[in-house]
Amino acid sequence: MSSKTKHLNWSDGNIRGRLPEDLTDPSRLPRGDSRSWLNSTTHLHTYTTTTGVVPGQYGHTAVSVSLDNCMSENTVNERPFGITTDQCGGKGDTTKQLSAPQRHRRVAANARERRRMHGLNRAFDKLRSVIPSLENEKKLSKYDTLQMAQIYITELSELLEGVVQSECRGPRGTCMPQDSLRRETSIQTFSPDSLVRTGLVYAMETTQPNMHLMSDARDAEDSLGHLLILATSKSDFSKDKNECAGSNGSDGESSHLSDAEDGQATAH
DNA sequence: TAGGCCATCTGGTCCT
DNA sequence: AGGACCAGATGGCCTA
Numbered sequence: 001m002s003s004k005t006k007h008l009n010w011s012d013g014n015i016r017g018r019l020p021e022d023l024t025d026p027s028r029l030p031r032g033d034s035r036s037w038l039n040s041t042t043h044l045h046t047y048t049t050t051t052g053v054v055p056g057q058y059g060h061t062a063v064s065v066s067l068d069n070c071m072s073e074n075t076v077n078e079r080p081f082g083i084t085t086d087q088c089g090g091k092g093d094t095t096k097q098l099s100a101p102q103r104h105r106r107v108a109a110n111a112r113e114r115r116r117m118h119g120l121n122r123a124f125d126k127l128r129s130v131i132p133s134l135e136n137e138k139k140l141s142k143y144d145t146l147q148m149a150q151i152y153i154t155e156l157s158e159l160l161e162g163v164v165q166s167e168c169r170g171p172r173g174t175c176m177p178q179d180s181l182r183r184e185t186s187i188q189t190f191s192p193d194s195l196v197r198t199g200l201v202y203a204m205e206t207t208q209p210n211m212h213l214m215s216d217a218r219d220a221e222d223s224l225g226h227l228l229i230l231a232t233s234k235s236d237f238s239k240d241k242n243e244c245a246g247s248n249g250s251d252g253e254s255s256h257l258s259d260a261e262d263g264q265a266t267a268h
Numbered sequence: 269t270a271g272g273c274c275a276t277c278t279g280g281t282c283c284t
Numbered sequence: 285a286g287g288a289c290c291a292g293a294t295g296g297c298c299t300a
Contacts (some may be wrong), residue, residue, distance in 0.1 A: 117275075
């Protein structure tokens, strides 16, 4: 986490995203900030609309939005609680006039979309929490999180496969007894030597040349959670992304086009 | 200051 | 019809 930013989490009843250190209180968000609608000074749990109430949006977040204000051109500069165009027509086409029911549906859809994205972000947070990283390491971006998860799962799978194969090379080709297997697996899995032996380090370095696998667990009994997959730097990893599974989401499965090409390809 | 990352709004499409 | 999902657009914050 950067010293100048603070990451807050919806699930903690706070705001997800980067806020200036002195603006962690949503009520102090600048007027133009896209998150200023999060201002919770009213402690309401509903949207107040012209057609009624949009029920329980965020539970922990109090949002009061008067669609009267949103829909009135005359009051566009008089939005309550720093409401921005996000809540009053969005950042896109703000010129289109919507009827009250249409506006109501649009606002409800926006709220659903926010909830959906928040759920997605919670999932990303959970994923980050199970990916080895440094305590002081800057929070992984979404793209980096997916990349790291992919690498991590692959390496663990290969590690497990290597362990199972080695254990099954016992006398007469039979697997070892369960408790013996468990003990041996524990040692093999968590010993740095075994990591090299099972190809984890090799695999890591072949798939991510600038990535080093370390273990702060001098004790072979320590958990795999202590393994730290380190990029020499975040930028190194980012640079590698261009050579590993595509760059910035532009792999073969998503988009292999440059921005310019993409623009042409998606132009309707 | 440019680029990266993110949150949000929006309209279209698909599904139930 | 309404909700989920998606991609484009927009603007803010942060970092190199």
